[in-house]
Amino acid sequence: DTAVSQTPKYLxxxxxxxxxxxxxQNLGHDTMYWYKQDSKKFLKIMFSYNNKELIINETVPNRxxxxxxxxxxxxxxxxxxxxxxxxxxFCASRPTNNYGYTFGSGxxxxxx
Amino acid sequence: xxxxxxxxxxxxxxxxxxxxxxxxxxxxxxxxxxxxxxxPNRGLQFLLKYITGDNLVKGSxxxxxxxNKSQTSFHLKKPSxxxxxxxxxxxxxxxxxxxxxxxxxxxxxxxxxxxx
Numbered sequence: 001d002t003a004v005s006q007t008p009k010y011l012x013x014x015x016x017x018x019x020x021x022x023x024x025q026n027l028g029h030d031t032m033y034w035y036k037q038d039s040k041k042f043l044k045i046m047f048s049y050n051n052k053e054l055i056i057n058e059t060v061p062n063r064x065x066x067x068x069x070x071x072x073x074x075x076x077x078x079x080x081x082x083x084x085x086x087x088x089x090f091c092a093s094r095p096t097n098n099y100g101y102t103f104g105s106g107x108x109x110x111x112x
Numbered sequence: 113x114x115x116x117x118x119x120x121x122x123x124x125x126x127x128x129x130x131x132x133x134x135x136x137x138x139x140x141x142x143x144x145x146x147x148x149x150x151x152p153n154r155g156l157q158f159l160l161k162y163i164t165g166d167n168l169v170k171g172s173x174x175x176x177x178x179x180n181k182s183q184t185s186f187h188l189k190k191p192s193x194x195x196x197x198x199x200x201x202x203x204x205x206x207x208x209x210x211x212x213x214x215x216x217x218x219x220x221x222x223x224x225x226x227x228x
């Protein structure tokens with residue numbers, strides 16, 4: 001009965017590869033997010049999706065693309081991976097009338 | 113620029129003592145403020161929020177936070193620390209984004225270590 005689940009938990013890949021991280025929430029929330037946490041533990045919002053529509057796209061390289069097949073899923077695709085993409089990526093969701101996020105447990109991406 | 117600052121990378125406190133984790137903010141308008149906790153290998157968990165009303169907000173696990181408008185601060189507190197409180201704590205503020213939407217800005221995090 002996990003609320004927000006991400007797969008995989010760990011991902012090690014070589015520079016130049018393309019990879020995807022999946023996120024699913026069973027809370028019925030309207031908005032889903034992707035955050036990047038760097039080595040200094042700083043959290044930066046990457047994308048926000050509401051009812052399958054991209055709302056916020058921060059200054060993230062276009063190698064990153066969110067894909068939302070339905071309200072319960074928001075996947076993150078990364079093309080041509082670079083060393084600097086190594087980080088922990090968190091998926092989160094939030095209902096429309098509540099300010100509290102529910103976060104997934106994170107995906108640790110290591111690019112070698 | 114709108115921002116959140118957590119001036120301490122780490123806070124050490126003895127078990128049973130009161131703890132404070134500091135947060136200051138810089139936003140236009142009335143702030144919506146939040147505290148989250150991250151345990152090792154886990155996602156962030158919501159602790160508490162301030163939207164309006166009483167300046168002292170009570171949250172999960174016995175934590176509370178005090179909103180101080182004049183000092184633009186929202187410090188997290190607990191009267192008696194537990195070893196199990198050891199974790200990474202994030203302060204966040206909600207600000208207006210593009211096209212009538214909102215985004216959340218997180219601080220850099222403060223690692224709390226409670227010593228037995």
